Amino acid sequence: VCCSGSLPVASQSSQSTMTGANPVTVAGTERSSEWSGDAIRRRFLDFYAARGHKILPSSSLVPDDPTVFLTIAGMLQFKPIFLGKEPRRVPCATTSQKCIRTNDIENVGRTSRHQTFFEMLGNFSFGDYFKKDAIKWAWELTTKEYGLPPERLWISVFEDDDEAFSIWLNEVGVPKERIKRMGEDDNFWTSGATGPCGPCSEMYYDFHPERGSLNADLNDDSRFIEFYNLVFMQYNKNDDGSLEPLKQKNIDTGMGLERMARILQNVPNNYETDLIFPIMEKAASMALVSYSKADNAMRTNLKVIGDHMRAVVYLISDGVIPSNIGRGYVVRRLIRRVVRTGRLIGMRGDGHENSEGAFLPSLAETVISLSSEIDPDVESRRKSILGELQREELRFVQTLGRGEKLLDELLDEALGSAGDIGDKPCLSGKDVFLLYDTYGFPIEITAEIASERGVTIDMKGFDIEMENQRKQSQAAHNVIKLSVGNETEIIKSIPDTEFLGYESLFATAVVKGILINGNPVENVSEGTDVEILLDRTPFYAESGGQVGDNGFLYVYGEEGGKQNAVIEIKDVQKSLGNIFVHKGTIKQGSVEVGKKIDAAVDGKLRQGAKAHHTATHLLQSALKSVIGSETSQAGSLVAFDRLRFDFSFHRPLTEKELLEIESLVNQWISDATHLETNVMALQDAKNAGATAMFGEKYGEQVRVVEVPGVSMELCGGTHVSNTAEIRGFKIISEQGIASGVRRIEAVAGDAFVEYVCSRDNYMRHLCSSLKVKAEDVNSRVETIVEELRTARNEASSLRSKIAVLKAASLASKAVLVEPHNDPS
Structure with missing residues (x-):
């Protein structure tokens, strides 16, 4: 069926199946299930299906898009089509998309409409129908299918969109006073600095029409709620900001399911709809309170719990495991907010099977019971969802009690001190950092609890403490005390070291500085441990998980023939940004500042590092292929003789999975693929699909290492030129190192050959001892x-x-002794 043109509304039979259905009770009010959340969703999808739209499933909350953190809108799965990167599969589609947004998390429960998890109902046209049909169908759906009174509907259009204004006014019949022209910030959609874009038109419901039309403000949340947004993608934005008409015009819409449910179910906020309220009701029963009789503070807490539980259940179902990185941190943060809020209102475990005192599994059961029409896969993942929630709650509770007690004491001190001097009470950055670093309190939770007590937090001080810890950790690792003596001045006076190691393992350089135990000296002699600063070097300094190179520095006499000094380099680190510090020992002769030296990297060890670093790229791609694209790197170590790769995942890998991963990596090695390395702008690299480490900071220009068809990553390390140089890959171990984080250790290159040969020798010896074949x-x-x-x-x-025999023998030799009577 073609999408364009007018078609009849949904059949009378489909409407009658919902009218007069069994009543449901929400927030103490009984109402017809005709307007249940499931019914509203189904009516939307059926309405557009009857008009030629293909009903497509919701995509994952983990988007297949490196530029987007979480799925935040229904159009995201169609973004490549809208951007012209992929051909359309159907002319038009309709979906109910799971979405997560955490930018307004502090407003959850406090306003009537802010949520972290919500459903976006949408209808989309890929070059088929456009404004007229989109507007007419939106009005028909809203007023006839959902039965909203036309006099309560207001419309906004982009200030220059005369076409949309005319359609609403002349063809739909909306009075002029209820159509508001609004600016670019409110009513013009863009996909970025350039690309497809266009004006949009929004529909609003008026809760208080008695206030009249004069000076009505659509941004007044107490009166209006925006529930349906129609985006007309009709332009392409050029580099200079100019707009040119698109050859293929698209429609992208979004209707908030919870918002429409609030309107149709006639409840005061999104939370009291049947989509969320059953979760809040369960939480209230576990806290032994009644929502209908609760005060505003209690109701806010229950709303937070209801909203966040939906978010964490669906995130875990989509493979996001609680951790301290990436999307996992979002889940952990939300879980900890629920646990902390639940304990605050008196919730404890209610005897759920194997809950061990945790209450999240029981709440999750309610969420899962509501999931069948949203995502049928959630039910099949029940066991893993409940397990993750229980483990995370119990883990957090272990430190929560001690942390809460300390926080209360710190807040009391802050309030007391403020009272003495009349200042606004503030929790110091050092105290906030202590709670974060020692007790695992997310900064957001500390801020919330402090705010409830009327205390602010010193975020600037917290940031200073975080930076100090980073510097101290780096200084301890580098064994360079940059604050001692004149060292700070000598380091600052030296320009960044020029790195030549991508192209060569040898270079001639000038000694710019010498340090002994952190103190600068002018010269040094044989037997001394030193740190040498050069103007240029082929030595790789430890970074990105790869260890620093080993090798030698040679100092020659003025005539160039005789070696005056030999320095063995055992490690190279970076200091103050990009100054390379070569750590080693004077093996022969002496060296002084200003002398020319020859720097030579140990090529065999460098080759080992290159093989293992490239193998980590292949390993990450293999992990994503075997266990799912949601897994992400959590850390790594690339040494000369081994590699260590940490990744986010919720369970141990099976033997079958490990073998499959190993086999994939070895297949890519045997493919003998040439690597491609390019330096490009960071945004260009992301647009090209390059993988970046979450939380890693990058400059405007980045180095992209690609194994064509297998891997593309932002990486400054050293790599082989062809995968065949890796020779082979073998996983040594796989284990958990933290909640939601696993670790694989493996060998490649010469280390792989040595490992296989040593294991073969062990097997030969075992076969000989047992006198059997392998x-x-x-x-x-x-x-x-x-x-x-x-x-x-x-x-x-x-x-x-x-x-038994000994006992019997001893028993046969027993002698009866008369008791001794004491006459006293």
């Missing part, structure tokens, strides 16, 4: 273990019999 070792060992078990059982039985 393929028979397992069965022979099992036989030996069984024989040993039998022998141990027999020995245990014999020891028992011997003990």
Whole structure:
């Protein structure tokens, strides 16, 4: 069916199946299930399906888009089509999309409409129908299908969009006074600095029409709620900001399901709809309170719990595991807000199976029971969702009690001190950092609790403490005390080191500085441990997980023939940004500032680092392929003889998964693919699909390392030129190192060959000792273990019999002794 043109409304039979259905009770009010959340969703999808739209499923909350953190709108899964990067699959579509937004998290529960998790109902045209049909169908759906009174509907249009204004006024019949022209900030949609864009038109519901039309403000939340947004993508924005008409015009709309449910169910806020209220009701029962009789503070807490529980259940279902990084931190933050809020109102575990005192699993059960029409996969993932929530809650509770007690004491001190001097009470940055660093309190939770007590927090001081910790950690690792003596001045006086190591393992340089135990000196002699600063170097300084190079520095005589000094370099670190510090020992002769030296990197060790670093890129791609694209890097170590890769995942990998990952990496190695390395603008790299580490800071220009068809990452490390140089890859171990974080250790290159050869030698020795072939070792060992078990059982039985016989023998020799009576 073509999308364009007018078609009849949904059939009378489909409407009658909902009218007069069994009543439901929400927030103490009984109403017809005709306007249940599920019914509203179904009517929207059916309405547009009857007009030729293909009903498509919701996409994951984890978007297949490196430029977007979480799915925040219904159009996201169609973004490549709107941007012209992919052909359309259908001319028009309709969806109910799960969405997450955390930018207004502090308003959740406090306003009538802010949520972290919500559903966006949408209808989309990919070059098919445009403004006229979009506007007419939106009005028809709203007034006839949902039955909203036309006199309560207001419209906004972009200030220059005369076409949309005319359609609403002359063809739909909305009175002129209820159509507001608004500016670019409110009613013009863009996908970025350039690209498809266009004006939009929004529909508002008026809760207080008695206030009249004069000076009505659509941004007045107490009177209006915007529930349907129609975006008319009709222009392309050029680099100079000019707009040119698109050949293919698109429609992108979004209707907030919870907002429409609030209107149709006639409740005062989104939370009291049947989409969220059952979760709040469950929480209230676990806290032994009644929502209808609760005060505003209690109701706000219950709303926070209801909203956040939906968010965490659907995020975990989509593979986002609580952690301290990336999307996992969003889940952890929301969970901790629920736990802290629940404990605040008296919630504890209610005996849910295996809950061990946690209350999140019971709340999650309610969320899951409401999920069938939103995402049927949630029910099938019930066990893993409940398990993750229970583990995370119990883990947080372990430190929460101690942290809360300390926070109360600190807040009391802040209030007391403020009272003495008359200032506004403030929690110091040092105290906030203590709670964050030692007790695991997210900064947001500390800020919330402090705000409830009327205390502010010193964020600037907190940032200083964080930076001090980073510097101290780096200084301790580098063993450079930049505040000692004149060292700060000598370091500052030296320009950034020119790195030549991508192209060469050898370079001639000038000694710009010498440090001994952190103190600058002019010269140094044999046997001394030193730190050498050069103007240029082929040595790679430790960064991005890759260890610093090893090698030698050579100082020659004036005539160029005789070596005056040899310095063995065992590590290279960075200081004050991009100054390379070469750490080593004077093995021969002496060296002084200003001398020319020859710097030579140990090529064999560098090759090992290159092989292992490139293997980490292949490993990350293999992990995403085998266990899911939602996993992300959480850290790494690239050494000369091994690699360590940390990644976000909620469970141990199976033997089958490990073998599949290993096989994939080795296949890519054997493909002998040439790597491509380019330096480009950061945004260009992201647009090209390059993987970046979450939380990592990058400059405007970045180095992109690509294994075509396999991997593309932002990386400043050293790599092989062809995957065949890696030779082979073997996983040594896989284990958990933190909540939601796993670690793989592996070997590649020469280390791989050495590992395989050593294991082969062990096997040969074992076969010789057992006198069997390699393929028979397992069965022979099992036989030996069984024989040993039998022998141990027999020995245990014999020891028992011997003990019985000894007891009998001793009993036969027993002598009866008369009791001694004490006459006193």
